[in-house]
Amino acid sequence: MDWLKSVVGLITGGVLWEAIKFFYPSINQRLKNYQDGKKAFYSGLNPILKASDELYGKIYSLAKEDFATFVNPAHSYSEDNDHNKKYVIYLFAQFWAQLEFIRLKSQYTSLTELKKGKQLINYIEIIESRHFRILDRSLQRVIGELLIENAPTGFRVMSLNQFIKQFDDHDSEVYKWASKIEDKLNNTSDKKIRQRILVFGVIVASLIDHLDPKHQIIHPNNIYKNKLNSTSKNIIRGNLFRHFLKFVKNKEKYY
Numbered sequence: 001m002d003w004l005k006s007v008v009g010l011i012t013g014g015v016l017w018e019a020i021k022f023f024y025p026s027i028n029q030r031l032k033n034y035q036d037g038k039k040a041f042y043s044g045l046n047p048i049l050k051a052s053d054e055l056y057g058k059i060y061s062l063a064k065e066d067f068a069t070f071v072n073p074a075h076s077y078s079e080d081n082d083h084n085k086k087y088v089i090y091l092f093a094q095f096w097a098q099l100e101f102i103r104l105k106s107q108y109t110s111l112t113e114l115k116k117g118k119q120l121i122n123y124i125e126i127i128e129s130r131h132f133r134i135l136d137r138s139l140q141r142v143i144g145e146l147l148i149e150n151a152p153t154g155f156r157v158m159s160l161n162q163f164i165k166q167f168d169d170h171d172s173e174v175y176k177w178a179s180k181i182e183d184k185l186n187n188t189s190d191k192k193i194r195q196r197i198l199v200f201g202v203i204v205a206s207l208i209d210h211l212d213p214k215h216q217i218i219h220p221n222n223i224y225k226n227k228l229n230s231t232s233k234n235i236i237r238g239n240l241f242r243h244f245l246k247f248v249k250n251k252e253k254y255y
Contacts, residue, residue, distance in 0.1 A: 044102035046217060047157070048120075051098040052204050053218045055091045059201035062088065063224040067188040067197075083164075089181045090163045092134065095204070096144035097157045099124050104148070104155070116211065119247060123207045126244050127200075134200055135180055143177050195232045198224065202236055202254050210248055223254055 061077065068075040069084050078084035102111075103124075111117030128137040135143075147158040158166075166174035188194040205221050212218050228236070233255040241251045 044098070044105065045211060048098045048102065049208060049212055049217050051091075051095045051157075052208050053221075055095045056201055056204045056208065056221055058088050058091050059197065059204070060221065060224055062188075063198055063201070063227040066227075067185070067194060070182075070185040071189045085182065085185075086164050086167055087160065088185065089167070089178055090160050092181050093143045093147050093163065093178050094157055096140045097147035098144075099127065100141060100144035101148055101155065101157065120211065122245070122247075123203070123210075126203060126240075129244075131239065131244075132196075132200060132203060134184060134197060139177065139180055143181070146174055146177060191229070195229055198228055199232050199235055199240070202228075203240065206245060206248055206254060209250075209253075210245075225255065228255065 062069060065075065065077050066072070069078055069081055069088065073081045076084065102120075111121055126132055128140060130137075133140060147163065148155050149158055163174065163178075166172045167178055169175060184193065185197070188197065202223065205223060208218050208221065209215075225233075236255045237251070241248055241254070245251075
């Protein structure tokens with residue numbers, strides 16, 4: 001019987017070794033993808049959260065003044081209305097740039113290895129979807145790409161100062177494309193456009209809360225529920241969270 005055990009052990013060991021040799025490259029690649037995804041996600045998370053926080057804070061401010069900065073300057077809370085408008089435009093552009101930046105770094109492939117990475121992609125897809133986007137998806141991407149600059153350490157997003165200099169040059173590519181944001185905001189006297197931007201802001205606030213649930217990076221934000229009409233609340237409740245962001249907790253906070 002000892003010889004039989006030896007033969008079985010030899011066969012089993014050989015088969016096991018062949019199996020290991022067969023599956024090892026796949027396992028190793030999967031592990032590498034996971035590590036790449038983890039690196040891309042966490043290196044990109046802070047900038048995305050900070051850009052999201054700045055944008056949501058400004059949308060919240062615009063909501064409180066009923067978008068007076070763009071449609072009724074005399075009632076704007078800003079001391080320098082022209083500069084404030086450019087700052088708002090920059091914050092939208094910066095937000096799209098940070099999302100585009102993580103796309104360029106990861107091509108999303110490695111991000112799918114992480115649960116949070118998949119959820120971030122889900123948010124980006126919603127932000128670009130025809131149901132919720134502010135501008136056409138290609139416009140949002142072009143604007144984001146324009147703000148990504150070469151730097152000694154790789155890439156960086158254009159500073160506010162540099163953006164304003166280029167935006168003030170009406171022959172520049174930055175003005176050509178980023179002025180599309182201004183055109184949209186100048187039409188917020190239209191309730192449908194205003195509500196669309198407010199719903200977009202809720203998505204940004206939800207992104208912050210979900211990706212930084214303990215608020216270690218970003219302080220929790222209040223939601224301008226009183227500025228959302230019944231149609232927008234139904235879209236948030238019945239469409240956004242029921243069909244697109246099923247994984248979000250405490251949904252009632254947003255409507």
